[in-house]
Amino acid sequence: EIVLTQSPTTTAASPGEKVTITCLASSSVSNMYWYQQKSGASPKLLIYSTSSLASGVPDRFSGSGSGTSYSLTINTMEAEDAATYYCQQWSSNPLTFGSGTKLEIK
């Protein structure tokens, strides 16, 4: 099983600040997916195939990476971005999710 380790576990950012969340895979994966989950809601797809923006997602979100290291960046933090973020892979079975990064607004 590929383990996805996210860092930081928790972070806070001021409006307008740049935020980067990292996801390290225990083995190489071909693609990474990123989700945003707000309290009490279902996860929402942000990034697919490592760097492609899902429909309706603001372009302040971006993804990058390869091999075992991937990242999600929010270029300019907004209050509505406060949420928990998860990375996910399905390069090998089972599909796995990261442990999550909780992002708060300062």
Add this chain to the structure above:
Amino acid sequence: QVTLKESGPGMLQPSKTLSLTCSFSGFSLSTSGMVVSWIRQPSGKSLEWLAAIDWDGDKYYNPSLKSRLTVSKDTSNTQVFLKITSVDIADTATYYCARRDNNYGGFDYWGQGVMVTVSS
């Protein structure tokens, strides 16, 4: 408009079998590339993928739970089912069904989730 909605018993006793239904509209599971997965999330914890069934009827399971899981779909391709046998307290979670379009790869639509509590 794609929608998915989970339904289940809400609460059940340890050792029983949990039966969940995902009812969806706006797409057909018979369309090439479509996959419906079950994912669960204990309160305050991360997401755990359980099982999936694709447009061709192929089934995929999380090896850690495979012996207890059965995923299936109905003949009209508008519902997907999940059975989990011998439940215990550790199976208490919110259960989601989600659509994956293999053309993109991510779970682009999710149900609202159904909370299941295992308690005696």
